[in-house]
Amino acid sequence: xxxxxxxxxxxxxxxxxxxxxxxxxxxxxxxxxxxxxxxxxxxxxxxxxxxxxxxxxxxxxxxxxxxxxxxxxxxxxxxxxxxxxxxxxxxxxxxxxxxxxxxxxxxxxxxxxxxxxxxxxxxxxxxxxxxxxxxxxxxxxxxxxxxxxxxxxxxxxxxxxxxxxxxxxxxxxxxxxxxxxxxxxxxxxxxxxxxxxxxxxxxxxxxxxxxxxxxxxxxxxxxxxxxxxxxxxxxxxxxxxxxxxxxxxxxxxxxxxxxxxxxxxxxxxxxxxxxxxxxxxxxxxxxxxxxxxxxxxxxxxxxxxxxxxxxxxxxxxxxxxxxxxxxxxxxxxxxxxxxxxxxxxxxxxxxxxxxxxxxxxxxxxxxxxxxxxxxxxxxxxxxxxxxxxxxxxxxxxxxxxxxxxxxxxxxxxxxxxxxxxxxxxxxxxxxxx
Amino acid sequence: xxxxxxxxxxxxxxxxxxxxxxxxxxxxxxxxxxxxxxxxxxxxxxxxxxxxxxxxxxxxxxxxxxxxxxxxxxxxxxxxxxxxxxxxxxxxxxxxxxxxxxxxxxxxxxxxxxxxxxxxxxxxxxxxxxxxxxxxxxxxxxxxxxxxxxxxxxxxxxxxxxxxxxxxxxxxxxxxxxxxxxxxxxxxxxxxxxxxxxxxxxxxxxxxxxxxxxxxxxxxxxxxxxxxxxxxxxxxxxxxxxxxxxxxxxxxxxxxxxxxxxxxxxxxxxxxxxxxxxxxxxxxxxxxxxxxxxxxxxxxxxxxxxxxxxxxxxxxxxx
Numbered sequence: 001x002x003x004x005x006x007x008x009x010x011x012x013x014x015x016x017x018x019x020x021x022x023x024x025x026x027x028x029x030x031x032x033x034x035x036x037x038x039x040x041x042x043x044x045x046x047x048x049x050x051x052x053x054x055x056x057x058x059x060x061x062x063x064x065x066x067x068x069x070x071x072x073x074x075x076x077x078x079x080x081x082x083x084x085x086x087x088x089x090x091x092x093x094x095x096x097x098x099x100x101x102x103x104x105x106x107x108x109x110x111x112x113x114x115x116x117x118x119x120x121x122x123x124x125x126x127x128x129x130x131x132x133x134x135x136x137x138x139x140x141x142x143x144x145x146x147x148x149x150x151x152x153x154x155x156x157x158x159x160x161x162x163x164x165x166x167x168x169x170x171x172x173x174x175x176x177x178x179x180x181x182x183x184x185x186x187x188x189x190x191x192x193x194x195x196x197x198x199x200x201x202x203x204x205x206x207x208x209x210x211x212x213x214x215x216x217x218x219x220x221x222x223x224x225x226x227x228x229x230x231x232x233x234x235x236x237x238x239x240x241x242x243x244x245x246x247x248x249x250x251x252x253x254x255x256x257x258x259x260x261x262x263x264x265x266x267x268x269x270x271x272x273x274x275x276x277x278x279x280x281x282x283x284x285x286x287x288x289x290x291x292x293x294x295x296x297x298x299x300x301x302x303x304x305x306x307x308x309x310x311x312x313x314x315x316x317x318x319x320x321x322x323x324x325x326x327x328x329x330x331x332x333x334x335x336x337x338x339x340x341x342x343x344x345x346x347x348x349x350x351x352x353x354x355x356x357x358x359x360x361x362x363x364x365x366x367x368x369x370x371x372x373x374x375x376x377x378x379x380x381x382x383x384x385x386x387x388x389x390x391x392x393x394x395x396x397x398x399x400x401x402x403x404x405x406x407x408x409x410x411x412x413x414x415x416x417x418x419x420x421x422x423x424x425x426x427x428x429x430x431x432x433x
Numbered sequence: 434x435x436x437x438x439x440x441x442x443x444x445x446x447x448x449x450x451x452x453x454x455x456x457x458x459x460x461x462x463x464x465x466x467x468x469x470x471x472x473x474x475x476x477x478x479x480x481x482x483x484x485x486x487x488x489x490x491x492x493x494x495x496x497x498x499x500x501x502x503x504x505x506x507x508x509x510x511x512x513x514x515x516x517x518x519x520x521x522x523x524x525x526x527x528x529x530x531x532x533x534x535x536x537x538x539x540x541x542x543x544x545x546x547x548x549x550x551x552x553x554x555x556x557x558x559x560x561x562x563x564x565x566x567x568x569x570x571x572x573x574x575x576x577x578x579x580x581x582x583x584x585x586x587x588x589x590x591x592x593x594x595x596x597x598x599x600x601x602x603x604x605x606x607x608x609x610x611x612x613x614x615x616x617x618x619x620x621x622x623x624x625x626x627x628x629x630x631x632x633x634x635x636x637x638x639x640x641x642x643x644x645x646x647x648x649x650x651x652x653x654x655x656x657x658x659x660x661x662x663x664x665x666x667x668x669x670x671x672x673x674x675x676x677x678x679x680x681x682x683x684x685x686x687x688x689x690x691x692x693x694x695x696x697x698x699x700x701x702x703x704x705x706x707x708x709x710x711x712x713x714x715x716x717x718x719x720x721x722x723x724x725x726x727x728x729x730x731x732x733x734x735x736x737x738x739x740x741x742x743x744x745x746x747x748x749x750x751x752x
Binding site: 144231232233235 | 508510515537582
């Protein structure tokens with residue numbers, strides 16, 4: 001399992017076997033999740049919901065949606081663990097332990113019986129990996145990338161300038177907004193909210209522009225600098241190479257995100273923003289960084305030249321971050337028009353259900369709409385996770401997920417697919433022209 | 434039977450319609466310093482890339498250390514240290530980090546790497562540049578560092594593509610000495626080169642490649658014997674009459690296989706005698722000519738250098 005498709009040695013064969021167990025686990029979780037989602041949305045079965053999540057306390061259909069979301073998270077988690085195991089990443093056994101422990105807690109606390117699937121597969125693979133624990137190590141590629149990035153005063157300077165600019169922007173925003181806002185706690189809360197949204201918006205832009213650029217050249221530059229063959233001649237595996245490159249690029253980006261957290265927390269001084277919102281925004285930014293970084297890595301593995309890889313990566317990012325939300329908002333507008341027009345959905349609860357879920361999906365495609373709608377749900381429904389929506393046509397309720405959860409699942413799955421595709425492309429033993 | 438560390442059989446590599454390697458069968462004995470010589474485009478690099486598992490052959494078989502480059506690619510990679518013709522630059526690394534990174538890529542445990550790096554830097558005489566940035570090193574030092582990199586995982590064979598290319602004379606001599614040192618440590622060295630002086634200086638074996646085919650290979654002694662099967666003795670004579678005299682005299686002397694009249698030089702006639710005898714025979718030949726009363730001005734044995742051998746066997750075909 002070296003960079004090209006060389007044969008596996010016995011240790012890698014054992015790791016590959018455990019990886020396959022995790023892949024099967026991921027597939028099982030995804031299947032259960034999708035089945036629960038379809039059943040929960042369109043054919044609520046109280047008995048099934050009770051069986052899969054017997055202490056949810058909510059409506060049966062809402063329980064099934066919760067089961068679906070948790071199962072899909074489990075699936076994505078097991079895929080990440082599978083890639084981590086193949087790359088012999090130090091974090092992968094911890095991720096497996098986290099998946100097992102999390103599902104155990106959910107099983108005990110909520111009766112999340114569907115989590116048993118992830119628990120069993122994680123424990124099964126984990127037990128098989130116990131004998132291989134010495135194989136897990138610090139990724140040499142990530143270590144080399146980070147050494148290069150953090151060397152000398154360059155990293156310090158970049159972080160300082162970044163925080164300086166963010167602080168200046170925050171001050172400017174405060175200066176502009178405080179002159180127009182009134183007095184009192186409501187106005188302060190509004191100021192806090194504006195500052196928070198402003199900083200998060202700048203960070204999102206930063207991620208959109210930096211994440212693909214920092215990874216799109218990561219693999220192709222090895223070819224351009226004639227170091228790719230040196231690596232291919234070693235025992236370095238394709239997963240270790242791709243994951244190492246991604247880690248090397250994203251760790252610095254996460255350092256920037258973390259460095260800006262104190263600035264975001266300024267909003268707490270003014271009020272109007274809670275810890276839940278800060279956590280949700282951080283998760284959305286982190287997932288976006290991972291997905292866009294994975295986009296860059298995929299194109300870098302697929303193209304020999306960094307320029308081509310960068311242009312194509314930005315092309316896909318533009319589609320994901322701008323074109324899809326734009327088309328989505330147009331479609332959403334049509335959906336909303338249909339929903340507020342009483343004639344369109346009268347006596348058609350099934351159609352209304354489909355339209356409501358289409359609206360949820362469309363708002364969950366962009367980090368901006370997902371964040372704003374999640375915050376709206378948080379304020380109006382007092383829920384960061386699930387709630388029950390009411391149908392205008394029948395007065396009945398349907399289970400709803402907060403958009404940030406849907407966004408996270410979609411983009412984590414996209415990141416996982418792109419990383420696996422990048423590994424596949426890297427393994428291909430490409431001949432010189 | 435010779436213990437071969439590299440062996441190929443009818444190796445063929447085609448890129449579309451172009452045949453880069455055309456039925457190469459190599460035999461490199463364990464412990465040899467094997468010079469792989471040939472004009473540009475002869476297929477040396479492609480053959481090396483097949484041996485290092487970086488390129489798949491179109492047909493034929495290749496084994497390194499008894500392992501197939503197709504079926505046991507990973508184990509082949511453990512057995513070889515590869516140095517391509519271009520030094521891959523990581524311009525943001527220190528010398529020790531460069532070696533540490535590649536040692537990690539070869540799965541050398543972290544605890545063993547520090548001592549390994551010190552030893553390797555000592556071996557290639559770069560210990561004093563341990564903390565320097567790689568891109569600040571001269572080309573000669575980079576080649577030495579590259580050589581240290583190939584040794585990280587203690588491979589049995591080093592496959593080096595033009596290791597002395599573009600180096601100044603001193604750096605070339607240093608690399609050459611290093612290769613001899615490594616051979617003494619038991620490593621087999623298989624390297625391609627254009628510099629025939631390097632081959633004749635250090636190689637125990639040679640393979641000559643042209644237009645994707647091996648046109649000659651073997652130990653240096655075998656090759657010299659094969660390419661120069663008899664001694665060539667040039668006799669310089671006072672005048673043209675002596676030429677005829679010498680022709681009739683040597684025709685009766687044992688081990689003389691031919692006499693060729695050469696172009697006169699400086700107004701003096703010259704004759705080349707092809708002789709298969711030993712040193713004693715050469716001495717007797719000399720005495721016989723003097724004994725026959727031939728006016729000889731000069732009597733010398735020509736030794737063909739490797740360059741002449743190379744020119745004789747190759748046809749100058751460039752693909």
